[in-house]
Amino acid sequence: MTLDPALFLTVDFPAWAVASLSSAVCALLGNFLVLRRQAMMGDAVTHVVLPGIVVGFLIADAHSAVHMTLGALVATVLAVGLIEALRRFGRLEEGAAMGTVFTVMFAFGIVLIEQTGNANSHISPDHALFGNLEATVWVGPTAWGDLLSADMWALLPPEFATLLWVVPLTGGAVLLFYKELKLATFDPLLSRSLGFAPGALGLGFMVFVAIAAVASFEAVGSILVVAMFICPAATARLLTDRLAVQLWLSVAIAVLAATLGYVLAASAPVWAGTPGALSAAGMIAVAAGGLELAAILFAPRYGLLARRRRAAIARAAAGVSS
Amino acid sequence: MVDGLTVTYGGKPALEDVSYTAPPGGLVAVVGPNGAGKSTFIKAVMGQVSATAGEIALFGKSARSNRSVVGYVPQRTSVDWDFPVSALDVVTMGLYRRIGWLWPVRAKHRRQAFGYLDRMGLADYADRQIGQLSGGQQQRVFLARALAQDADLYLMDEPLAGVDAKTERTIIGVLQDLKDEGRSVFVVHHDLRTVPEYFDHLMLLNTRLVAAGPMSETFTVANLQQTYGGHMAVLPGGATAVVD
Numbered sequence A: 001m002t003l004d005p006a007l008f009l010t011v012d013f014p015a016w017a018v019a020s021l022s023s024a025v026c027a028l029l030g031n032f033l034v035l036r037r038q039a040m041m042g043d044a045v046t047h048v049v050l051p052g053i054v055v056g057f058l059i060a061d062a063h064s065a066v067h068m069t070l071g072a073l074v075a076t077v078l079a080v081g082l083i084e085a086l087r088r089f090g091r092l093e094e095g096a097a098m099g100t101v102f103t104v105m106f107a108f109g110i111v112l113i114e115q116t117g118n119a120n121s122h123i124s125p126d127h128a129l130f131g132n133l134e135a136t137v138w139v140g141p142t143a144w145g146d147l148l149s150a151d152m153w154a155l156l157p158p159e160f161a162t163l164l165w166v167v168p169l170t171g172g173a174v175l176l177f178y179k180e181l182k183l184a185t186f187d188p189l190l191s192r193s194l195g196f197a198p199g200a201l202g203l204g205f206m207v208f209v210a211i212a213a214v215a216s217f218e219a220v221g222s223i224l225v226v227a228m229f230i231c232p233a234a235t236a237r238l239l240t241d242r243l244a245v246q247l248w249l250s251v252a253i254a255v256l257a258a259t260l261g262y263v264l265a266a267s268a269p270v271w272a273g274t275p276g277a278l279s280a281a282g283m284i285a286v287a288a289g290g291l292e293l294a295a296i297l298f299a300p301r302y303g304l305l306a307r308r309r310r311a312a313i314a315r316a317a318a319g320v321s322s
Numbered sequence B: 001m002v003d004g005l006t007v008t009y010g011g012k013p014a015l016e017d018v019s020y021t022a023p024p025g026g027l028v029a030v031v032g033p034n035g036a037g038k039s040t041f042i043k044a045v046m047g048q049v050s051a052t053a054g055e056i057a058l059f060g061k062s063a064r065s066n067r068s069v070v071g072y073v074p075q076r077t078s079v080d081w082d083f084p085v086s087a088l089d090v091v092t093m094g095l096y097r098r099i100g101w102l103w104p105v106r107a108k109h110r111r112q113a114f115g116y117l118d119r120m121g122l123a124d125y126a127d128r129q130i131g132q133l134s135g136g137q138q139q140r141v142f143l144a145r146a147l148a149q150d151a152d153l154y155l156m157d158e159p160l161a162g163v164d165a166k167t168e169r170t171i172i173g174v175l176q177d178l179k180d181e182g183r184s185v186f187v188v189h190h191d192l193r194t195v196p197e198y199f200d201h202l203m204l205l206n207t208r209l210v211a212a213g214p215m216s217e218t219f220t221v222a223n224l225q226q227t228y229g230g231h232m233a234v235l236p237g238g239a240t241a242v243v244d
Helices: A005-035 A039-060 A065-089 A094-117 A125-130 A144-148 A150-154 A158-176 A178-186 A188-193 A198-237 A243-272 A280-298 A304-321 B038-046 B087-093 B107-119 B135-148 B165-180 B221-231
Strands: B002-009 B012-020 B027-031 B053-058 B070-073 B153-157 B184-188 B201-206 B208-214 B232-234 B240-242
Touching (some): A005 A198, A039 A065, A039 A094, A065 A094, A065 A198, A178 B087, A188 A198, A280 A304, B012 B038, B012 B201, B038 B070, B038 B184, B087 B135, B201 B221, B208 B221
Antiparallel strands (some): B002 B012, B002 B053, B232 B240
8 A cells, every 4th residue: 555645644643643632732731731730721711712713703794713822812811700709608619610600601602603603604513522534634735755845835725824833832841841831830839939929820831821722723623622631641640750851751642642532533434334524633632541540550560460579579569578 | 916807617617816926936836626717727828718707927027928928837638648759759849939930940959858758757768759758758848847837827737636756746846946046936736735745836726716826725625625616625633625
């Protein structure tokens, strides 16, 4: 079987790259969400950005990445404020406050889509959940040599182009503020007493979570975004006791899941005989879950098997000495 | 110095009208029954909970602007022991202020942090994830971090709770060193038997400040009874026991 460069560059490469980049950026931020015990916040942000995106779309009256991102950021800051207000004045615990805010805002977004945008936009309730990875095509390059042509890169699908600045921006911010994020996540009290403004840092962090969610959302859908905020970080945590190593590992795991999931989805019709292609975003989320399950079972130190083996050795040792 | 400090949670006062001026360079034991507001007092000085009324000043400046002079050892239950950091990482955090915004941790900072760990007898455990240390070792890691902060005022919430004898000796040695260097240390402490031996000043709290001052004047049966109310019994021979 030979690889057809035109088909690969037009269909598979952009879809795989968009899936990998969005998975990687969500996974990187997800480490801090999981460590702050705020994994649900990733879920919340992924949902609350929807009405923001739609309002941005309506204001711009066109598909403008800038308007949609701004709308999403406003929605995120609003949601963070509302959650905090509900917690304080509504006497709700954080999970309940999040649950209230994000479901209401997401539902509002769906209503907005159905009432206004459905006819002339390609935002649909389906795409909000599962994304539209299959439609991420790069119409232009037909041969390997085309990759060297700047004209071709100008034709990149918009979600790909967006991720090409969001990923380095987010990665750069995490690198730059690594020490401060680590301290604020581990010990917010010390962070504040040393003057490292954990509150402002936390809000800035949520802004990046929102940017990552918006940039990823359209192509891969909210389900994959939520999965990527949580699974790779949780998987990586089982494999290392070093935060820096965990960050790199989670990104590698996210790209691996994206690759595995994409290949599985693309090839499933061939080996499983299913009539249509599987949802690539869905398969990637499944792959991320599968990798996490594998780590839960087989991780060298924290895996179930390793723990059982250690317990057995300890029992044997106790038996010998008694 | 705190003046008229009151902190309320949901309408119920946890601390009421507490005023106290700490002696410069002294070991102050903060003592009282459960729910007396001891941790609240520490948290209020740290700025973790806000005062409903009253003033907190640190070395003549308002606490808000001067909090970096405070080093603290958190209560064990408030630490996430599963967090992927090593003992050395935790101690290094005490140096972050000196490292400054955005600057990365460099080799010389790690060497410095290692020095503090070594002083706590933990040189062999520098790379251990904090959850895999014993309770006493964990306590010493956080004390090493507090030392790394090089603060003028230290706040410690039950550093001696549930630690082994070696750790207790190490911590008391460090407290003495801090005092000899002219620093002030507030320690929430539970064990009335060792209070007069380890500390030289005493704050007796039961929501209100019952008594405060030098140990010899404050550590009296009358004051303790007033602090613990019916939960304290004076045994024959003058010994006291707290009945929880």
